[in-house]
Amino acid sequence: MNLRTGWSKEIWKGVCNNMASIRERNGKFNVIYSYTNEKGERKQKWETYETKAEAKRRKKEIEYKKEMGSFVVRKCKTLDELITEYVALYGKENWALSTYEGNVSLINNYILPIIGDTKLSEINTRFIERYYQSLLKRRAVINPLNKTSRNEFVSSSTVRDINKLLRNCFEQAVKWELMEKNPCTHATVPKHKSQKRDIWTADTLMYALSVCEDERLKLAINLSFSCSLRLGELLGLTWDCVDISHEAIEENRAYVFINKESQRIRKESLNALDGKDVLLVFPTNHKKNSTVRILKTPKTE
Known part of the structure; x- marks a missing residue:
């Protein structure tokens, strides 16, 4: 009672x-x-x-x-409604912060503005393939974090990322009994030719170290090369992650341990995931900034 x-x-x-x-x-x-x-x-x-x-x-x-006793649960009728529910129920529970940031950008830049109003009943494999082909003729959206776009038009690599996202979204829709089958399962995705990246040679590294006058930058370059560190991992290093004492070097047990990384993300993404994976949020001088720098657990996916 x-x-x-x-x-x-x-x-x-x-x-x-x-x-x-x-x-x-x-x-x-x-x-x-x-x-x-x-x-x-x-x-x-x-x-x-x-x-x-x-x-x-x-x-x-x-x-x-x-x-x-007359209530009936609403079912998603459009792709916009489905993706909104997909992000809320699946994305926020399963995506890491960096994955959430990237997927939401794809959704807001290339999915919802183009096919968001489409009814789920009208989406089939042919529709998806035509959509992918149209993306290749569409200008790429400028990245707000660095104000640049790598390609003038949407790349085949981006289309493949969109396909991966939509395929998973429609798979959830099938599980939720909102769609009978996944339209991405048999869709043909534009082929992507990976381009070989230019990398520094040992001679280039030695020259850079010889002309670098900033001791901290010189150390960062050396660590990045010798430990194969990404920029975020390098910026996330603290002294508790490093043992380069004379004793450790002599006993061959010196180490650099990666347990966090630095990243700049949108405040909106940070709030959406309630600080998931975040260890520290750095203070900002401007409250109007839409992004913030954080320390987070390292990328494992």
């Missing part, structure tokens, strides 16, 4: 099941409620609205219809 209401546990559980809640995230308002699917499994669903007023109306509608 509930002391405050005088209700039994069964009645209280029924009341809670009829309730919906509103959560604000990234300037939008999510209506969250639970339901039971055809298999008798308890599920949670998020619906996103632009204004709080819309969210409140939907919340009242859900609670009223649940009480009347």
Whole structure:
């Protein structure tokens, strides 16, 4: 018996099941409620609205219809609706911070603006292949973090990344019984020819070290080359990760251990994942900055 209401546990559980809640995230308002699917499994669903007023109306509608026994769970009708739910239910639980950042950029730059309004019932393998071909003729979006674009047009490599993302998204849609089959399974993806990167030779390295007058930069160059460190790993080094004492060198046990890396990310991504994998957020001098530098656990994927 509930002391405050005088209700039994069964009645209280029924009341809670009829309730919906509103959560604000990234300037939008999510209506969250639970339901039971055809298999008798308890599920949670998020619906996103632009204004709080819309969210409140939907919340009242859900609670009223649940009480009347006439509530039916909305199903995703467009790709926009599916991807929104896919990111909320799958992406935020399974993606690392860097993966989330990259996938959301692909979604916002190349998927939703082009085919976001398409009904799921209209998406098949032929549609996907035509979409991929159209991307190759589309100008690439400039990266806001470095203000540059590697290619004038969308590259085949980017299209392959989009295919990987959509394939997984549609696979979830099949599991959620929103689509009968995955349209990406048999889709032909543009071939990508990997270009050989120019790398420094030993002579180039020795010359760079000889002309470098900044001792810290010289050390960074040496470490990067000898330990095969990425820039983020190099910037994330602290003294507790290093043992280059005379004793360690003499005993052949000197080491550089990577347990964190530095990265600049969007504040929006940081908030969306509630600081997942983040060890430290560096202070910023400008509150209006859309990005922030962090220390995070190292990339393992």
